[in-house]
Amino acid sequence: MHIQHNMEFAVIKILVVALVSLFMSGCAVAPEKLADSQRAERIVISDKISTVAYRGMHVRCEEGALPGVYAAWKEDDDGVYFFGPDRSIWSTNAAIQPVPRLWKGGIYLPNNPSEAPRFFFIFETEIHTADNIDAYVLQRMTAPSPGISAGANIAGNAIGGALVSAMIQSDVGKIVKVPAIEDSTTAQRILNARKPIQSAP
Numbered sequence: 001m002h003i004q005h006n007m008e009f010a011v012i013k014i015l016v017v018a019l020v021s022l023f024m025s026g027c028a029v030a031p032e033k034l035a036d037s038q039r040a041e042r043i044v045i046s047d048k049i050s051t052v053a054y055r056g057m058h059v060r061c062e063e064g065a066l067p068g069v070y071a072a073w074k075e076d077d078d079g080v081y082f083f084g085p086d087r088s089i090w091s092t093n094a095a096i097q098p099v100p101r102l103w104k105g106g107i108y109l110p111n112n113p114s115e116a117p118r119f120f121f122i123f124e125t126e127i128h129t130a131d132n133i134d135a136y137v138l139q140r141m142t143a144p145s146p147g148i149s150a151g152a153n154i155a156g157n158a159i160g161g162a163l164v165s166a167m168i169q170s171d172v173g174k175i176v177k178v179p180a181i182e183d184s185t186t187a188q189r190i191l192n193a194r195k196p197i198q199s200a201p
Contacts, residue, residue: 028174037072079110116180
């Protein structure tokens with residue numbers, strides 16, 4: 001029984017390391033390594049938007065952006081990062097994060113018009129959640145930081161151990177882009193919301 005428990009623990013540990021490696025590898029970039037955007041543009045989201053995709057072992061994942069103005073912030077060779085106010089990006093994962101998690105981040109628009117927009121967030125170890133996104137949106141209009149719960153810090157996960165903790169800490173503060181938005185209606189809503197900033201006369 002003891003041997004079986006140790007084997008199960010070892011398998012779980014390997015899986016955690018593999019998943020973290022897959023998540024982090026090639027996905028995160030430090031903001032200071034990107035050029036500041038010189039574009040006088042913004043994305044104005046008037047209503048909550050979100051998209052659902054099934055990933056991995058057919059796990060339901062949802063990402064979304066809250067109403068607000070997303071200003072052109074950074075650029076890379078392939079597109080522009082539009083950063084939103086406060087914690088404007090949220091995500092759920094039916095397997096590991098069923099309660100909506102709130103992130104600082106925004107929307108990435110590729111230069112290639114054939115590529116779909118993507119949400120992005122600034123990676124952090126402290127978890128902030130909102131039990132109900134719709135209620136959070138309503139409260140957000142009248143309070144600076146409404147309905148946010150701060151949860152456990154994920155860096156010290158006992159299963160992953162020191163290796164996973166070090167890998168996670170190395171990506172704190174970096175930009176992580178989630179997979180491209182698959183729903184064409186949501187993607188088009190974002191593209192339609194891209195506006196030039198009108199200069200004062």
